[in-house]
Amino acid sequence: MNEKDNLPSPNRREFLKQTSLATFMAMMGGVELHAEDAPKPAATNSSGLTTKPPPPLVNFGVIGLGEQGREILKTLAHVPSSPVVAICDNYPRAMKRATAEAPKAKQYQDYKQLLADADVQAVVVATPTHQHKDIVLAALAAGKHVYCEAPLANTIEDAKAIAKAARDAVKQVFQTGLQERSHPQRVFLVPFIRSGAIGTNVMARAQWHKKDSWARSAGDQEREDALNWRLHKATSSGLIGENGIHQTDVACWFLKHLPVAVTGFSSSVLWQGDHNRDVPDTVQAVFEFPKGVQYLYDATLCSTFDDLYEMYYGVSATIMVRDSKAWLFKEVDANLLGWEVYARKDVFYRETGIGLIAGGSKQTALAGDAVSFKPYEFSPLYYALEAFNQNCGQIGATVKDYLDLYGDSDLSALSDKIKALHTYPAADWRDGLEATVVALTANEAAVKKQRIEFQKEWFEL
Amino acid sequence: MKIPTTFHRRGLLCSAGFLALALSLGFSATTQAQTRYSAQPRGNDVKIDGTSSLHDWEMEGTLIGGFLELGAGVQLDPAQPTIAGAQDAKIPAKARVIIPVESVHSKADHLPEVMDHLMQGAMKDDQFKTIIFTLSELNFKGPHAAGKPFDFETKGDLCIAGVTNKVTFPVTIECLDGGKIKISGTAPIKMTDYGITPPAPNFGLGMMKCGDAVKIIFDWTLQKRP
Numbered sequence: 256m257n258e259k260d261n262l263p264s265p266n267r268r269e270f271l272k273q274t275s276l277a278t279f280m281a282m283m284g285g286v287e288l289h290a291e292d293a294p295k296p297a298a299t300n301s302s303g304l305t306t307k308p309p310p311p312l313v314n315f316g317v318i319g320l321g322e323q324g325r326e327i328l329k330t331l332a333h334v335p336s337s338p339v340v341a342i343c344d345n346y347p348r349a350m351k352r353a354t355a356e357a358p359k360a361k362q363y364q365d366y367k368q369l370l371a372d373a374d375v376q377a378v379v380v381a382t383p384t385h386q387h388k389d390i391v392l393a394a395l396a397a398g399k400h401v402y403c404e405a406p407l408a409n410t411i412e413d414a415k416a417i418a419k420a421a422r423d424a425v426k427q428v429f430q431t432g433l434q435e436r437s438h439p440q441r442v443f444l445v446p447f448i449r450s451g452a453i454g455t456n457v458m459a460r461a462q463w464h465k466k467d468s469w470a471r472s473a474g475d476q477e478r479e480d481a482l483n484w485r486l487h488k489a490t491s492s493g494l495i496g497e498n499g500i501h502q503t504d505v506a507c508w509f510l511k512h513l514p515v516a517v518t519g520f521s522s523s524v525l526w527q528g529d530h531n532r533d534v535p536d537t538v539q540a541v542f543e544f545p546k547g548v549q550y551l552y553d554a555t556l557c558s559t560f561d562d563l564y565e566m567y568y569g570v571s572a573t574i575m576v577r578d579s580k581a582w583l584f585k586e587v588d589a590n591l592l593g594w595e596v597y598a599r600k601d602v603f604y605r606e607t608g609i610g611l612i613a614g615g616s617k618q619t620a621l622a623g624d625a626v627s628f629k630p631y632e633f634s635p636l637y638y639a640l641e642a643f644n645q646n647c648g649q650i651g652a653t654v655k656d657y658l659d660l661y662g663d664s665d666l667s668a669l670s671d672k673i674k675a676l677h678t679y680p681a682a683d684w685r686d687g688l689e690a691t692v693v694a695l696t697a698n699e700a701a702v703k704k705q706r707i708e709f710q711k712e713w714f715e716l
Numbered sequence: 717m718k719i720p721t722t723f724h725r726r727g728l729l730c731s732a733g734f735l736a737l738a739l740s741l742g743f744s745a746t747t748q749a750q751t752r753y754s755a756q757p758r759g760n761d762v763k764i765d766g767t768s769s770l771h772d773w774e775m776e777g778t779l780i781g782g783f784l785e786l787g788a789g790v791q792l793d794p795a796q797p798t799i800a801g802a803q804d805a806k807i808p809a810k811a812r813v814i815i816p817v818e819s820v821h822s823k824a825d826h827l828p829e830v831m832d833h834l835m836q837g838a839m840k841d842d843q844f845k846t847i848i849f850t851l852s853e854l855n856f857k858g859p860h861a862a863g864k865p866f867d868f869e870t871k872g873d874l875c876i877a878g879v880t881n882k883v884t885f886p887v888t889i890e891c892l893d894g895g896k897i898k899i900s901g902t903a904p905i906k907m908t909d910y911g912i913t914p915p916a917p918n919f920g921l922g923m924m925k926c927g928d929a930v931k932i933i934f935d936w937t938l939q940k941r942p
Contacts, residue, residue: 661755
């Protein structure tokens with residue numbers, strides 16, 4: 256993919272419009288950030304060359320064919336050289352639905368049968384969170400590369416068991432499904448934020464807003480109970496754990512620290528009573544980071560307003576991250592960076608008068624408005640699965656070469672060689688463990704409506 | 717003349733015993749005298765240095781496998797000016813060096829995977845997974861200065877992309893602690909000698925053409941087997 260191909264070529268009329276708008280936007284302070292503004296991470300594959308390396312061929316098996324599992328199948332269909340050769344679910348209707356996405360894949364009702372299939376080199380575990388541990392441990396023991404959806408588990412103990420097994424599986428790739436870690440836009444933003452471009456961190460904020468009961472229906476009660484695992488505290492890690500983990504992980508990644516404490520709040524405002532649910536439909540959490548930086552997070556199933564986004568406030572500028580885009584909002588007393596004069600600018604209305612944007616949204620620096628403009632072609636899940644595929648191929652080849660040459664008597668040397676490889680950016684077992692601990696603890700704090708201090712040993716194996 | 721078709725039992729036993737003893741002694745003498753070194757996973761570096769119409773390029777890897785076997789009585793003593801067991805300058809030795817093609821990666825800051833793909837493809841990595849050097853001669857270029865690496869000239873067969881050529885290049889062998897040795901050298905080659913067309917990727921702004929001549933530079937660490 257070439258991001259530059261997604262940018263329209265402005266004609267003279269458009270250029271004049273941009274110029275005048277640029278002045279206006281400079282006054283507004285909104286400056287868009289995208290990867291072309293800085294050296295691209297070498298791991299991204301947008302070459303811009305006429306010759307592009309084909310990714311390695313890795314045979315996939317997907318375990319768990321619910322909504323996320325089917326989304327994974329759809330996405331894998333677009334990731335080059337990542338054939339799905341086997342699928343698994345113990346619910347026939349889920350299997351039937353998934354068949355449309357992977358018609359040639361072998362079908363298994365028992366994940367152990369899929370893991371015994373020698374054709375499967377890599378598995379994606381997309382079952383309910385509380386079922387991850389047994390499947391992941393068995394998959395690693397079977398010698399498969401593993402992509403495990405986030406959070407790793409619904410208890411810290413299970414997450415540690417997964418992380419430990421992944422750490423010890425030197426010959427295999429383990430990737431946590433923290434898909435933002437593989438998104439080129441986020442990968443670009445990390446050094447940008449850490450370079451001090453926004454000045455000293457002041458605070459951060461994120462939200463996840465949907466209107467969705469989370470309740471799912473099925474033909475029989477037993478299956479319906481199983482489908483609605485997210486509604487019950489015994490099996491669910493709640494809004495922060497199941498969805499917020501992706502945003503809280505990015506905050507820790509950008510801020511380069513783990514939080515020292517979290518205070519949570521929760522309530523059930525709209526979705527009460529159905530399926531005997533006891534998981535709150537609205538939560539807030541305040542994470543305390545070092546140096547007095549607070550990260551405010553809220554999530555709800557009761558309002559769609561403003562969807563999801565993240566803000567990072569600094570004394571010199573603020574960054575807003577939405578979808579695959581991000582913008583910089585400079586303070587009036589901030590220094591001129593230089594490149595921002597030529598960058599694309601967009602207008603934002605943050606208040607309820609959003610309908611008025613219809614006319615204003617056309618006044619953008621380049622063709623297209625801020626909402627429809629997509630500097631990156633693919634979804635975060637695509638980039639994460641592409642990274643997994645590439646890393647399985649590259650690391651798998653290195654492991655084979657190493658074992659052919661030296662045997663397996665010194666696996667620490669093999670581990671060092673794998674670490675030295677130029678792999679695609681992806682969340683590993685440590686990222687997964689840390690994000691899971693943060694999210695589960697925040698969920699606990701929200702449910703109990705209390706402050707919890709993180710203990711160092713929670714993050715250690 | 718009648719050809720005997722039967723053997724006296726005692727004679728047969730004696731013959732068999734002598735043969736077994738001779739084989740045993742011979743085998744024992746050979747295996748005890750030879751020194752075999754095996755490739756180690758750490759302490760290896762292989763670079764492929766090349767030129768192009770735009771700029772020089774470099775690829776690098778850390779996987780080198782294989783072995784070195786020094787003949788009967790050959791001793792590398794870093795304190796001595798000569799090599800015990802050498803037959804004039806010739807050192808009885810066998811060696812096989814194996815470098816996986818896909819383990820050698822571009823060191824470019826920008827888009828290294830593109831260069832990887834170009835070079836690995838040019839070396840037909842889908843058919844020929846390894847670069848192999850098989851030693852035929854190891855000649856000592858003495859005298860050796862105490863504490864310094866030993867200098868040699870090697871001759872052998874170098875196989876790249878399925879094409880084998882005779883090559884000659886200098887190497888040094890340095891004695892390390894713990895029975896380890898490090899073999900270092902530079903082998904200049906031409907890609908076209910191995911049926912490899914120097915890559916000429918189209919970057920859009922113009923053609924970049926890689927030069928035919930490249931150097932394979934290596935440091936290879938081996939461990940003496942007990």
